[in-house]
Amino acid sequence: MDQPTQNITLHIEGMDCANCALGITKSLQKSGMQNIHIDFATGEATFYIKNKSSLQSAIKGIQNLGYKVIDSKLKEENEGKLSVIEKRFYFTLPFTIVLFFSHMIFSHDFFLNKGYVQLTLCIPVFIIGILQFGKSAFGSVKIGVPNMDVLIFIGSSSAFVYSLAGMYLYAGHETHNFLFFETTATIITLVLLGNVLEHRSVKQTTSAIKDLSALSVSTAKIVGLQMGKEVITEINYKDIPVGAILQVNSGDKVPVDGEIISGEASIDEAMLTGESIPTEKTIADKVIGGTILLNGNFRMRAEKVGNETTLSKIIDLVKKAQQSKPNIQKLGDKISAIFVPVVLGISILTFCISFFVFHVGMQDAMMRSIAVLVISCPCAMGLATPTAVMVGIGRAAKRGILIKGGSTLEEFAKIKTIVFDKTGTLTTGEFKIKNITCHTSTEQEVKEILFQLEQHSSHPIAKSIVKELKNNSSSKVFSAITEEKGLGITAFDDAKNEYTIGSYKTAKHLTKDDTHTVYVLKNNMLIATVDLEDELKTNVKESIHSLQASGIESVLLSGDTKTKCESLAQKIGMNKVYSEQNPEQKLVLIEKLNALSPTAMVGDGINDAPALAKATVGISLSNATQVAIQSAQIILLKHNDLNTLAEAHLISKHTLITIKQNLFWAFFYNIVAIPIAISGLLNPMVGALAMAFSDVIVIGNSIRLKTKRLK
DSSP states (O other): OOOOOEEEEEEEEOOOSHHHHHHHHHHHHHTTOEEEEEETTTTEEEEEESOGGGHHHHHHHHHHTTOEEEOHHHHHHHTTSOOHHHHHHHHHHHHHHHHHHHHHHSOTTSGGGSHHHHHHHHHHHHHHHIIIIIHHHHHHHHTTOOOHHHHHHHHHHHHHHHHHHHHHHTTTSSGGGGOOHHHHHHHHHHHHHHHHHHHHHHHHHTHHHHHHHTTSOSEEEEEEEETTEEEEEEEEGGGOOTTOEEEEOTTOBOOSEEEEEEEEEEEEOHHHHOOOSOEEEOTTOEEOTTOEEEEEEEEEEEEEOGGGSHHHHHHHHHHHHHHOOOTTHHHHHHHHHHHHHHHHHHHHHHHHIIIIISOOOHHHHHHHHHHHHHHOOHHHHHHHHHHHHHHHHHHHHHTTEEEOOHHHHHHHHTOOEEEEOSBTTTEEEEEEEEEEEESSSOHHHHHHHHHHHHTTOOSHHHHHHHHHTTTOOOSOOEEEEEEETTTEEEEEETTOOEEEEESGGGTTTTOSOOOOSEEEEETTEEEEEEEEEEEEOBTHHHHHHHHHHTTOEEEEEOSSOHHHHHHHHHHHTOOEEEOSOOHHHHHHHHHHHHHHSOEEEEEOSGGGHHHHHHSSEEEEETTSOHHHHHHOSEEESOTTBTHHHHHHHHHHHHHHHHHHHHHHHHHHHHHHHHHHHHTTOSOHHHHHHHHHHHHHHHHHHHHGGGTOOOO
16 A cells, blocks of 8 residues: 655635534545645645645645635735735625615615615625635535535525515515515625634634744854855755854844854743743753844854754644644534534424414515524534634643643543652752761861762762862862772872762671762771752642642652652652652553553653553653653653643643533534524524624633633
8 A cells, every 4th residue: 555655735715613624624535635634723734645746636626615725925925914704804894884774774765775776785795705605615515514604605695586586576566575685795794704703813822833933033144155255144044954054143043953163152942941041052052943042142053954943843743733633522523514414404494384384474484594594603613622722732832831732631631640750850860968977077078078079970969969069179189080880989189098989889898877878988987978869840849739739649650769759759748659660660550540540641761751651641841852752742841840730731621621611602502593593583684693703702712711810
């Protein structure tokens, strides 16, 4: 079997809701496309194609549905300009206003209420209705996925045809009683208004992608040679080659990912890492495209360009996440798929029962039937879930939380247990001196010995000690410094005194107490012991408390010793501890916890990757290994502050609440509105207005999630 060969992205104009996306998906499937993702909010269709020659037939299929395929350059040029639907709305508005108010204000003898005048005013609006709704309706029926436009087109056309027939069949005999041209125009214009408001509102749900995209630069300064002289010229961001030398000055955005080769700078990485404090960078340090150079200047070598930069991958991840459907959406999708045929059936039954059974007049029966068509709204159900997911994932992204899909949002909202790795997750991986116990020496002397000798070791503990004791330099000179891996470091001073710093193995012949981290010996005599503790990350205790307040149990799972794990758990308020666990044991434990309740795992190392993949939701930190990041469904960019974990849970929980509210409104609206229309208590024009605003209410509730206080 041939595999898909090329990934294609098309920009489509005219999509309003999930039903539009469903119709385009069906059309592309018929054209043989695979792995199709349609995002009606951003107007993008992504799919795999085996043979590029079939692309034109796929585009033609989309255009036959009433949508317009535009290239990315045209999309950029049209950004900020009126869309096609806005132009159509503003065109129909004056005709509709005249028709509506002349009918409402003046008598039927007034010249604007004459049949031929009303027909003349209605025709331009009706033509727009055919272009906007008729073409789309026909195309959707043709592929077997009738959309909302079918209901609107039939409703408005019925009023138009009835009026046209009445105008000629009853000319001169109370003709005004048979004219409903204003109904046709008002339905079309109000639905267009709803689409305009919907279009503008949906744009707000994808603001996170726009904000991230705005971080990208359009041009960069590239260093080159001309006639043997160094010159700096501007180059388009998309044309930067790997290996190019770029000049970045104070106030500039770093154009791509790379390495500093000269100069130094203070860089604001807050948007990508969540760190509010600027990062100091110098030669050989890595820089990230999109971050801002606050002070200094440097030259860098481009290492990752185009779609390979960190920023591009984050944008791509957020886009893909917004395409992922949570399970709760399946109910709305199923109902939306059969909604239009059911409403058409109800509309026909309404006319038949009203006219033939209850002997309601032809006009009234027809108006009831039309009201059923225009009040019904499958779009509200189609918009309920994706708009909330877009806002939820967008809000999380702005806070430095990358969530891989709507299904992850839904699953994380239901989590009852979160399992934490210790080193690198709850702790920074660096160590702090907790206590120095001196036997035959002063504390100051011990600190000086530690600082001088540990500088010659690359062990993480040694690096942490040197960092903490950097102000404890000594005039004492050490020589013959040697390090024995896994044991310790030895040196001699000018007086030929031998000093040894190491683990318990170096002192086990001198003491039975193995509870200390570092032992300091002088001439084979124990002169001091040092107790170290892992440095906790910011807000660990507060984050654990916040999760527990939300009814989530926190569990510590580590390969570290029982004593250290229990001490840490007690300090941060954890009740359950599993220590001295290898990767296989971690995996078994996650499986057991998953069987009891939905469980999340937070980790950062290669040894955590299997457990992250096995958990209901795997959570990784941005400074973790690539294996851990790929295995996780949530990535915390602000890796030194675990408060974002509690925030991620709150965002997930409130996104799920918003989806449920939206679905309730969509179902409730249709359940109440359709019977009112059947009973004849609803004018079709009022129905069109209500239908238009039902979508806006759903989207507005989703947008509220952007600024909603989470608790």
